[in-house]
Amino acid sequence: MSVPWPRGVPRIPARFPWGGWPPSWPSEAWGLSFDPEALDGSPFLIQSVDPTQSCDPTGSVLDSPLFRSFHAASRTTHRSRMSRAYDHHAVEAKWQAYWDQHRTFRATEDPVRPKFYCLDMFPYPSGSGLHVGHLEGYTATDIVSRFKRMRGFNVLHPMGWDAFGLPAEQYAVKVKTGIHPAQTTAQNIATFKRQMKRVGLSYDWDRELSTTDPDYYRWTQWIFLKLFERGLAYVAEVPVNWCPALGTVLANEEIVDGRSEVGGFEVIRKPMRQWVLKITAYADRLLEDLKLVDWPASTLEMQKNWIGRSIGADVEFALAGVAGSVRIFTTRPDKLFGATYMVLAPEHPLVEALTPPDRRGEVQAYRDAAARKSDLQRQELDKEKTGVFTGGYAINPVNGERLPVWIADYVLMSYGAGAIMAVPAHDQRDWEFARRFALPIREVIAGGAIDKEAFVETERGTVINSTTPDGSFSIDGLTPADAIPKITAWLEGRNTGRKAINYKLRDWLFARQRYWGEPFPILWVDGEARPLPEEQLPLMLPETSDFKPSGTGESPLANLADWLATTDPRNGQPARRETNTMPQWAGSCWYYLRFIDPKNSRQLIDPAQERYWMPVDLYIGGSEHAVLHLLYSRFWHKVLYDVGVVSTPEPFLKLVHQGIVLGEDNQKMSKSRGNVVNPDDMIDRFGADAVRLYEMFMGPLEAMKPWSTRGVEGVTRFLDRTWRLMVADDGSLSPAVTSAEPALASQRILHQTIKKVTEDIEALRFNTAISHMMVCTNEMTKLETRPRALLAPFAPHMAEELWERLGHRQSLAHEAWPAFDPALTVSDRLTIPIQVNGKLRGKIDVGLEASQAEVERCALDEVASTLQGKTPKKVIYVPKKLVNFVV
């Protein structure tokens, strides 16, 4: 079967060193250039290229000051031989300007073509600029985008800025610069954008957006109103993580090892009035719909764990001597008969009612101590369990026993019901606690050695000692797996328990006491939260020069009296504005939608365009967002789905995390280690194409790997070689372009390379794709012919330049990707390894059609000396693979 070569073609690569000397390669003619256009027919034709048309010896490149100075330097140092090397500065600048001018990468809806939405996690524009780690992910998506364009896809590849957030505000306050965060942010964005353009990333800049732009956060606020309308945003007095040093409340996710992620300050528990989003209402869907996406296994696992769904039962224990009951959640109702005491979280509301007057002092002391402890301290104390007896008792519903009720901080108020039944025989924590306080341990699952350790396996063992006192109900003799549904049904029948599903996931603390964030579109009237009418959005972030926290726990906005006091537009009542701002996650929750329709002033997004572009086909970003951003984003997306704004249940179809790039010393890059690699330096020295190529050549995209500047030099040499395949020493296109037909061997290499590169890009195996292009270039150099490597997505600048020199007038960005002929990817000769007893003893070269008998005969000859006349007992023949003689 012969596949016609699509109209587009190849491009060639090559590149040359950073500033130095021109290469002095012999100036003899080198091979030919294949013109893809000519390949439509069966034979592999070569079309001559008219040098007068394709070469531009006086064009912008050669005219550039850079080249001229380089030229002059070469002349003086180089004497007789003058040649022109690839000048990455000039060529890259030229094509970047061309792409800008022609808006080459602008995406417009086109119902005829298939779409491909290729998205990077947009960055927080920090003051330090892009680092080589950013570049890894951006280069990957850029290669895929360029590749897909050439494959006929309508590609949406946008970029924007997640620009609200603490650092810019801290820069004004903590560093005492007083510089407005808006100003810092604008500068940083300019730096990022300049750097991105220098790398040759093919974004559609017409769609650029920033979360700090009122036209953008207007819709962030709009989404909040939708959440509010649906009861998914509410205010609660909740214990929060208060960081005195930062003067703000932090989310759980912003705390690492009990200290603030930013700055490492102490964090304590403090009850406060907070906005909370009811993400728990979507817990099931967030879990279930993970089945719909193609994400890394580790990320799926982390999301599942974070949601933490567990199935069990709620069970009511009546209080002894006091009205009411305490509810517990357990995944193991089969162990109810083994409960010997109960434990409440210190914060549990029933503690007061349960504690008789003579125990109050001790109980209160313990509760106070627990409240004062930070999370860090609680964790440190995990060596030995602490707790006190409340003096109260509860009744075990299965056997009427009186169980002493304790409080202990190993029981968390925030999980389940904040209370447990303790079954020390079969729970490690309860076992330790019971040992410490000499509480009874009763075995109800046979199979372990409970005097030595808790027996916790559900899969093994048999239930014992589990019959009601009156003998009317028993689960004795059952396996735990069978006992659980039986006792759950029994509890339900007696109305003392029921099947229950519990989640680790908690509602999302959504408020921050900061200036540089989205203001809430909420007014307070008579202590009641009222939404701002949609028409009044955006609620602008007020101007100020004082970004310090108010100190009372309110944000800097609380200092702005004029802004604060307003009236309810519905009835003119005096109102006070909400002073909290939204967390940084808010803006990043839905930015991928706005890229689709960034200028729409009437709607968040046009429904038709949303249906065309969504979902995101490929999303690349760091694994540090495996849970938070990706979970919050999915939550908002599902709400918008319910609201009718989006048409897909999940936003991101395929997700990939790029690995971390380490410093040359194999350590994490950090300023303090002094091993940070600056992309600008690298591009100055080697050019953007070389840096892009190296980023991808380092290793698998998802792996953590060290930077090597030597390695960049290596790919630079490859680019140089490729350039020289096409361009003669004097800077003109190689004059030896003829109409001769290239050897079959060349065609094979070419087609094999096209095949490999095509498949590797599809599978995001960029390192092996590059390696094959290198093989191709190396082979072509030897053969003195000119093939193309499929370089355009990887080294777009050089590819454009070569493309132009081949006589093309238009950017190759939308040219068709070359196809390969499968027939040409296989050789007509095979090298078959010959083994004796499984060890390699020789190789033979046979024709493709060689029969088994022929191959075996040749093979025998080949290893005759090893066999020493012995006759093989057995011959293993794997067609086209190998022959193995067993003697």
Place this chain on the structure above:
RNA sequence: GCGAGAGUGGCGGAAUUGGCAGACGCGCGAGACUUAGGAUCUCGUGGUUAACCCCGUGGGGGUUCAAGUCCCCCCUCUCGCACCA
């Protein structure tokens, strides 16, 4: 402790429906061209060896004609969660 992933030359890494281990690149060695070479080009480069043999994919067993790849046990590293009832 629990969960997930990974261990291959001096280095980054190729190769897993079991079938030539080390592609490609770095580094290193030799040579060519040079007044020169930190440029470029050519050849070589897992260990051992004069050569053959032999040994080699974290360690130890096993299955197989054949194991980096499959099975069992162990070690190490990375990431995540860490009293979640």
